[in-house]
Amino acid sequence: MMANINLGRRLGVFYQQQFVIQTCVVRRCKASVASSQAVLKNNTTNNGRDNSTVEDVEWNNAKPFDEMPSIRVLPLLGTSWGLLPIVGAGIPVDRVLELHQLRFKELGYIWRDTIPGLPPLVSTARPEDAEKVLRAEGKFPDRPGFETLKAYRAERIDQFTSAGILAGNGEPWWNIRSKAQQPFLKTKNVNNYVPVLGQIAQEFIDRIRLIRQENNEMNPDFVNEMYRWALESVGVVGFNTRLGCLDPNLAPDSEAQKMISAANLSFTAVNELEYGLPVWKYISTPKLRRLYEAQDFFTDTALKYVKQTIEMMKHKPADSEEDPSILEEFFIRGMSVKDATVMVIDMLMAGIDTTSHTTSFLLYFLARNPEKQEKLRNEILTVVGPKGKLVTPGALNELHYLKACIKESLRLRPAAVGNARIIDKDLVLSGYRVPKGSLVVFLHQLMALMDEYFPNAQAFVPERWIKGDPLESHHHKYVVLPFGFGTRMCIGRRLAELEMWQLTTKILQNFKVEYHYEDIGCLSRIVNAPDKPLRFRFIDLD
Template identity: 40%
Template sequence: MLKMVDRLRKNYGDIVRLEGIPGRRRCVFLFDPNDCEKVYRTEGPWPSRISMETIKLYREQRHDVYKGESGLVSSQGEEWHRFRSKVNQHLMQPRTILPHIGPINEVATDFIERIRSFRNSESLEMPASFNNEMNKWALESMCVIAFDHRIGCLEPNMKTDSEPQLLINNVHSMFDLMYKLEILPSLWKLYNTQNLRKFFQVLDNLTRITGKYVDQAKQRLAEKPMENIGDRSMLERLISVDEHTTTVMIMDMLTAGVDTTSNTATGALYHIATNSNVQEKLREEAINVLPNKTSPVTLDVLNNIPYLKAVLKESLRLMPIAVGNLRTTNTDIVIRGYRIPKGDDLIMCHSLMSKDSKYFPDPEKFLPERWLKDSAGTTHSAKNAHPFAYMPFGFGPRTCIGRRFAQLEMETLLIKIIRNFRLEWNRGKLKLRSGFINTVESPFQIKMIDI
């Protein structure tokens, strides 16, 4: 996908129409942030993003579980707005993360010990299977938030047929099949293709496993005394509103919050390992907020790590999780003199804009300093960039609802790793696979040396 959109821009310019793909609506690619801003500013309170139609079809057919509810990933219009309104305050408010800081810190602490036991005793490199360990960390972190409960992803010698590993495997398969069904030419809208049948089997597995965990969480919650609402976890807040909404929202979180978070954290570790000056600055910050290697991450720590936050922003600029943001036009819109009719897909290709020298000088360099307040006025300051060039979490009403939790998980893990290890990478340039989302393809055999 990344290579394709880059070729489209080089061959045809900043606005490209692509049509004639069987089973796909006409699509317009936008490569100029001014055009993207116009789309976002005029999309109204109910932005449409008609994607993941296969998931919508699945949930319609599994009415016994979903009861006609498509959730956030595939609903549109008033249905989407109604669902988002129910869950927004329980996931987007800053205070929502407070009850989860301690549990997320515990997961990261266990993962540090997992790293020490997992790496090669001589080379201190991680094994080729470390990508899967990053997935386990991301899943365990998400489950602590979604279920208020550990599910055992970081247990030693976890069986290949265990439910946590099956959950990870099925999430991978889900994204792979979504790319084949939703992006590549496919005839699934005309008949029940083999890939669609495989996809439904994968979703059945995910529904069964997550449904089991949701039921267990509800039972634990029923036996727990009610606390002040200000101290309630996300799960407690959601269930107080609507149990069915809670179930659908948690299924959305588990399917969307594992590969995305693990690959983003992996990309950040790679950039830290390959930029020694960045790593040293980051370690100074880590030692300042975590006096000891075992010091816990607290709210105060999270509020005092500006350089780490800048590192994550810069890593997402260079290694975004997706090609860009999708919108489906609700009305006719005119861009650069072209009338784009209602019902066309627009793809805002922020992955290319964020690496354009017009907006980010020396775009291939990893410079977290771009994002610091004291960089204002300097050549590389991100403040000089167009605000709609870099958009890792989306914009407007459909901005990523799990952003705060993803940042909590990644910031906690990264600051603890830097406080405990010196990172080295000796395996050449990290390779990515660009599909429905961008994933790390190289075996992540990073070297972690105790300090």
């Protein structure tokens, strides 16, 4: 899911321009428009085009970029006026999907935007375009975003040598990614965490029983409990220790509670700083200072556990049969202390909101579709057994309907609205010439809700993902990419899935899940979040 978080950041920059316009920062807009026009001028001419990467016949037969559908482009404002109230759509910045649905209705499957401060921007609802871009990308796919974290890490040169795997690009990003991905992708490494993640899931079940009301309903702030579960789960991997986030007597000044507070503050501050007027780039604002303080705590805490792991490795017997943790694997593969520290921080930053929100949406769909919930429960009770029975790696391999439910939930409520790339070569997309340096956004959430790709697309139908089922979907495989693609694919995918499998299994072994309020949709921030309180009812099974 790391892969998709960055799209939230890019869209944050996109909407940031609305505020820039509203505050009349005209000087900055003039310079930005000139820069964007220069990209087009240099890349749409024959002299500026990279002929070695484009089929000449296809390019010559394609329509010019400026003929691609667009709303009206105004001086200084570009197309960002379309976001404003009264004169534009007036859609709130946290309802990006609604904007995409409106533009699709007005302009069709592909359109362009001219946004001050951004390269030429192309949005496409064709999976064929996503496939072409993603298959053409080089070794270091370019993703902008997380500018505040980049700035923080650039200032802390004593602690960091790069922007990390979440915010970085180019060779520095690959130096970390290449050392980290193998430990994450090895099935044996992931399976080593099955017991402890099962224990964490059981502790969360105990907490549900402790905090639920007399009518078995959760308090409106239940999403914060989901954050605690997610942080405890990702912390055991990243820190190689238990943080104690689910302790019923968790003290306000405990390290675990401070970690939760620092994580929440960081996400809130990054969201607000990068969605708003970028004053923080020029002066140190109070919100930026609070973000830096939270990141300092993250950094100090991560470094403490990294050093603790190094000491443990020094004293481990040479003939030890104990498998190394993922953090230990980083060092075995030659990762430096600084790179391991930034990797751990990125794991926490990427793993809290995404996993908690994704699991929350899954519980919502199961509550709204009791027949699907019962079908999944029957599979769990058959394969794993009743409550108290532990989940094993072998059992997880047999939970096919559980995996289908998660895939269907991710189709309807993905971690982010899509994926994006800054293309490093000229390409023809949907019959239009798109110049090198353009930012292309693949609108996966929009595509996944279209009946032409998924019949009865608004319905929760896990059977779409069951091979051989009469309802099996045969959609284009680039319509839905919830974990990204290629070398930018979410590095923690297997662990995130394991966390969701464990918790969902435990919940359905113990409870019937109900929800009796308004439909829950998406708020688009850094990642998609539930737009209503998670007032689930967890009713004990007989």
